[in-house]
Amino acid sequence: MSYIKQMFDAHPFDPASDHTRAIECITACYSCAEACNACADACLGEDKVAEQVLCIRTDLDCADVCLATAKIVTRLTATNRELVGAQLRACAHACRLCAEECEKHAPHMKHCAICAEACRRCENACLELLKE
Numbered sequence: 001m002s003y004i005k006q007m008f009d010a011h012p013f014d015p016a017s018d019h020t021r022a023i024e025c026i027t028a029c030y031s032c033a034e035a036c037n038a039c040a041d042a043c044l045g046e047d048k049v050a051e052q053v054l055c056i057r058t059d060l061d062c063a064d065v066c067l068a069t070a071k072i073v074t075r076l077t078a079t080n081r082e083l084v085g086a087q088l089r090a091c092a093h094a095c096r097l098c099a100e101e102c103e104k105h106a107p108h109m110k111h112c113a114i115c116a117e118a119c120r121r122c123e124n125a126c127l128e129l130l131k132e
Contacts, residue, residue, distance in 0.1 A: 029070035035118035
């Protein structure tokens with residue numbers, strides 16, 4: 001059992017709720033942040049790093065948005081649904097932009113293909129949670 005699920009189950013606010021989508025979103029956000037950070041670092045190691053500036057910037061921005069989103073979604077007490085919704089939409093948007101940028105480089109840079117996949121997973125998880 002993940003720590004996120006354990007914390008949700010132990011939380012005094014609505015512990016009986018099914019938090020499956022929230023847990024998937026949080027997990028996807030943290031995974032995406034890690035992938036984006038690693039992708040940015042790998043881009044810095046490429047021979048033509050000057051051609052990777054937009055990808056690096058997009059990776060780093062996406063990673064920051066994903067981390068903030070995971071933290072906000074994890075908080076169950078006195079949740080401001082309007083703020084959470086706005087953050088989820090921002091995260092889905094950042095992930096879409098990052099995936100699109102990484103997909104341009106994916107055919108010749110495996111790290112960008114991996115990052116794009118993580119971004120698409122996170123984008124979808126955010127959009128799914130928005131449906132609740």
